[in-house]
Amino acid sequence: MKSRFAPSPTGYLHIGGARTALFAWAWAKKQQGNFVLRIEDTDKERSTQASVDAILDGMNWLGLDYDEGPFYQTQRFERYKVVVEQLLDEKKAYYCECSKERLDGLRETLMQKGEKAMYDGCCRGKKLSSGVVRFKNPTDGIVVFNDAVKGKISIANKEIDDLIIARSDGTPTYNLTVVVDDHDMAISHVIRGDDHINNTPRQINLYQALDWNLPEFAHLPMILGSDGARLSKRHGAVSVMAYRDAGFLPEALLNYLVRLGWSHGDQEIFSLDEIVALFDLKDINKAPASFNEEKLLWLNQDYIKNATPECLIQHLGWHLNNQKVETDNGADLSLVVKSLQERSKTLVEMVEGLKMFYQAFDEFDRKLANKQFKDKVPLEALLEKLSQLEVWQANEIKVVIKQVCDDLGIGFGKVGQPFRLALSGNGNAGSIDLVAELIGKPTTLKRLDKAIKYAC
């Protein structure tokens, strides 16, 4: 058993492509088969090396490893040429020299008559020896195939025209290369977006002309934007790497993506192992799904909450570097991360929350400071008592805060809140005693002092 992901390198790896890759990957793993990566770069005009790199990076970040490839179609032109020659020799294909003008005119006339726009086979019997090469599609009968997700699909041959399999410059086109490659690479399951359903009958006819066995087809519904329109840039990030940049964990993205069009009862959280163990083509939905970032965010938060600090630190590396946050000198990073796990929806948020442990802030949030620092007495009491504290630990610090509360006859909030602001600068911090412990005694005292000065 073998499946493949065959993107064309005309842009970054996007969400839809990633989901297709994930499904093909999961199905291969589940069957203990191979997963192949093939770059469909026959369109030299639009294919770029940068896009190839972007796709490879995306696959790598997601952790979708391939057993074979990446194969490049541009390196297999000789092979396609042989197949095209064979079809020509067997009179299953022919040269066509129709001009663009004629084709355009034909299309317009047919559309006006309310008919389907398609090539009329004008050059079929002309025995030309140059131009594009067209495949002689059967003129009658119907093509029926059983799609693993859509079920039985049938299209009449009279709806299909003679497709171009080689351009006038001799290079092969998609419908030819995909068939040759899937055959040569022994792909048993063609899992791809359902925008290819219409191509499938053409391809099946090619398989038959070549006398090759058909693979299984599974056409995945598209992913739409939140407004039901096809996912595009205006819906926000569509590039997989943009999600890395926004602070998502690859496992969370994968988990979100696998639930888009696939389900296993009421289960929402799936580890990679569970995806592989439970995935099944028969559980894939037929209808397109809308991308919902809020649910992705919820999943990401859940993954952050439950990850080990070590794992998070690994993923945090890129962000720390990106935001130039130096964590070597200062609090124990894994303790800081741990304190932030329940309050970060993304790694970007986590980096924000972590800065206070490693960097000084310029000034306090004005609005909050005006409110919290109105009375400097609690701050002075804290500074006084904490500077005398010898064992710098959260529980000891907590005792001191309580003491201050008792001494002044005020509630915890009246002391804890100003303290929190004094240490964080913006009030965004967790358990205040732990925060103080991690920040360390010198810095804590320094910031308290700064807060008192602000209060004056």
Add this chain to the structure above:
RNA sequence: GUCGCCUUCGUCUAUCGGUUAGGACCCCAGGUUUUCAUCCUGGUAAGAGGAGUUCGAUUCUCCUAGGCGAUGCCA
């Protein structure tokens, strides 16, 4: 226009003809909590429309509508 595919809460989905149509996200209301967050409890919310088959349709068939896709010397 033509052909193909699709249609359950706002969103992701469960349901293998008989259910008070279930779960999750979001949202709302409570509770826990040293802010925020986490966590817990509860709530709002759905079978596109119309025929038919059937004792009984969300589930099967057909029609309509709507959406998406294809209609490229793109993939």
